[in-house]
Amino acid sequence: MLLRFVKREARRWWSGRAGAPPEVERRTGAWHHEDLAWMARLVRHVPGDFAEIGVFRGAAFRKLAALAHEQGRTTHAFDSFRGMAAPQAEDGGQYAAGKFDIGGADAFVRLMGEAGVAREWYRVWAGYIPDCFKDVPPDTRFSLVVVDVDHYRPTADSLAWAAPRIAPGGVLALDDFVPAHDLLATRAIREFLDRQRGFERIAEFNQQLILRRTGKA
Numbered sequence: 001m002l003l004r005f006v007k008r009e010a011r012r013w014w015s016g017r018a019g020a021p022p023e024v025e026r027r028t029g030a031w032h033h034e035d036l037a038w039m040a041r042l043v044r045h046v047p048g049d050f051a052e053i054g055v056f057r058g059a060a061f062r063k064l065a066a067l068a069h070e071q072g073r074t075t076h077a078f079d080s081f082r083g084m085a086a087p088q089a090e091d092g093g094q095y096a097a098g099k100f101d102i103g104g105a106d107a108f109v110r111l112m113g114e115a116g117v118a119r120e121w122y123r124v125w126a127g128y129i130p131d132c133f134k135d136v137p138p139d140t141r142f143s144l145v146v147v148d149v150d151h152y153r154p155t156a157d158s159l160a161w162a163a164p165r166i167a168p169g170g171v172l173a174l175d176d177f178v179p180a181h182d183l184l185a186t187r188a189i190r191e192f193l194d195r196q197r198g199f200e201r202i203a204e205f206n207q208q209l210i211l212r213r214t215g216k217a
C-alpha cells in the first residue's frame with residue numbers, strides 16, 4: 001500500500017517535471033487543480049497575466065489566482081456573473097439563460113475572500129461576452145487563458161479576443177471539447193483550430209483541450 005502510494009507520487013512528480021500533464025483522477029466539467037498547476041509551470045517564463053473566461057463560483061479561479069500570485073502576476077476573471085445568455089441554434093437548445101447565475105460580481109468577490117484569495121491578486125470584468133472585454137487595457141497580454149463558457153457564440157468571441165493577446169509559449173486551455181459532436185463550445189473550438197496556425201495541441205484530457213501558442217494566431 002505504502003509502496004503503491006510512493007510509486008504513484010513519484011510518477012506524478014516526474015510527469016510534472018517532464019512537462020507531461022499530471023496523472024490525476026479528473027471529474028468531467030471541472031478543472032483539476034493539479035492540471036492548473038502544471039499549466040502554470042509550463043508558462044513560468046512566459047510574460048503576461050492569467051485569465052479565466054467563465055469563472056462561475058471560482059472553483060478553478062481560486063487556484064489560478066494563487067498560482068499567478070506565486071509568480072508575481074495578476075489574474076483576470078471574466079463572467080456575466082448572471083449566468084448564461086440565451087442559447088442559439090449552434091447550442092442545440094442547451095443551457096438555458098441564467099444557468100450559473102451567482103447573483104453578481106460582488107458575490108464572486110465574497111466567495112474569493114472566503115477562499116483566501118486576496119482582492120489585489122485579481123481583476124473582475126463583469127458583463128456578457130464580448131462586452132466584458134471592452135474596458136480591458138489594450139496592452140494587456142496573457143501567458144495562460146482558460147475558456148469555459150459552454151455556449152458556441154461566447155466561446156468563439158472569447159477565442160477571437162484572447163488568442164492574439166497570448167504571448168508566444170503561452171497556454172490556451174479550453175473546456176467542453178467533445179469531438180463526437182458539433183455543438184456548443186466544441187463547434188467554436190473546432191472552427192478556431194481550422195482557422196489558425198499559431199497554436200499547437202499539447203494535451204487533451206477530461207474533455208479539455210490544451211494548446212500552446214507557437215506563432216501568429
Ligand SMILES: C[S@@+](CC[C@H](N)C(=O)[O-])C[C@H]1O[C@@H](n2cnc3c(N)ncnc32)[C@H](O)[C@@H]1O
Pocket residue numbers: 030031053054055056057058059060061078079080081082083084085099100101127128129148149150151154
Ligand atoms: C461552466 S461555468 C464555468 C465554471 C468554472 N470555469 C469553474 O471551473 O468552476 C460557465 C460560466 O460561463 C459564464 N458564461 C456563460 N456564457 C456567458 C456569456 N455569454 N457571457 C459571460 N459569461 C458567460 C457563466 O455565467 C458561468 O459562470
